[in-house]
Amino acid sequence: MYSRILATGSALPARRVTNDDLAAELAREGIETNDEWIRTRTGIESRYFADPAAGESTTSLAVAAARDALSASGLAASDIDLIIVATTTPDMVFPSVAAHVQAALGAAGCAAFDVQAVCAGFIYALNAADAMLRAGPYRAAIVIGAETLSRVIDMKDRSTCVLFGDGAGSVVLQASSDPGVLAARMYADGRYDETVLGLNARIEHGRTAGDPFIRMDGRQVFKLAVEGLTESAREVANLACVKTEDVALFVPHQANLRIMSMVAKKLGIPEERMVKTVAEHGNTSAASVPLALDRAAKSGMVRPGELVLLQAVGAGMAWGSALVRW
Incomplete structure (x- = not known):
């Protein structure tokens, strides 16, 4: 038994923030930057920020992305028996985002839980869903990556506030006798703690304790990302008995164009086979890979039977890859 991707979906907030928009906002904080500085270092040109006043949240984006994928899958909400949401920015400590998605879809009774592996979250969630579908008794799953990182960026920290955006992406998986997810692996190394990449905050006796903003050592993350993504891609290719050069569509974590191109x-994957949405979306953490995959699927970048490589890396450090037969 295998699991196959039946459909993809995505959702973005209404507000698009260009580099010029962001530079103007930062100038009011006394921080100097511009479009060229951001583009040349990251490849990012814009990102989307959720508006809580308009009802936009991690949950609302996750629900919209799930509905998009579900409508394209040919399945009904009653067919879904597993919902996994990867997120670092839930709207509350509990209940989970997945539980709220379940209620909104009308899929009451199915298993629903969140996964927290930061930017690698979607790969972790996909791996978990694949394993559960293979083992049974689950037959159909929705896997979602959803984030509202705009809530946790420090607008006085130019090294991080230009990087992140909000959004959600999803896939519908179904158990199948035909190979779909060929191989998937997850990795972590907790020695690289919040001093490398983290958000050191918690709720304590009714107050926020610690630093409530994302902090990052960019150079260290760059090095670890390139090494981890390269090796994990080679491992899943070996497990699937294929070569990385045979990959028809490469969907890397959309964090930094230079990291993506180097990997x-x-x-040995030509850059024209690589999906690039980082310019438009920025780094949307767990939403990054499914957002990019949905863009590729809907634009016809991949055809049935072709190999698709998905991979992501994030704080923890956590990383992973999945090789899929489309």
């Missing part, structure tokens, strides 16, 4: 080069 593609090391794997």
Whole structure:
């Protein structure tokens, strides 16, 4: 038994924030930057920010992305018996975002839980869903990556506030006798703690304790990302008995164009086979890979039977790859 991706979906907030928009906002905080500075270092040109006043939240984006994928899958909400949401920015400590998605879809009774592996979250969630579908008794799953990172960026920290955006992406998986997810692996190394990449905050006796903003050592993250993504891609290719050069569509974590291009080069994947949405979306953490995959699927970048490589890396450090037969 395998699991196959039946459909993809996505959702973005209404507000698009260009580099010029962001530079103007930062100037009011006394922080100097511009479009060229951001683009040349990251490849990012814009991102989307959720508006809580308009009812936009991690949950609302997750629900919209799930509905988008579900409507394209040919399945009904009653067919879904597993919902996994990867997120670092839930709207509350509990209940889970997945539980709220379940209620909104009308899929009461199915298993629903969240996964927290930051930017690697969607790969972790996909791996978990694949394993549960293979083992049974689950037959159909919705896997979602959803984030509202705009709530946890420090607008006085130019090194991080230009990087992140909000959004959600999803896939519908179904148990199948035909190979779909060929191989998937997850990795972590907790020695690289919040001093490398983290958000050191918690609720304590009714107050927020610690630093409530994302902090990052960009150079260290760059090095670890390239090494981890390259090696994990080679491992899943070996497990699936294929070569990385055979990958028809490469969907990397959309964090930094230079990281993406370097990994593609090391794997022998031509850059024209790589999905690039980082310019438009920025780094949307767990939503990054499914957002990019949905863009590729809907634009016809991948055809049935082709190999698709998905991978992501984030705080923890956590990383992973999945090789899929479309």
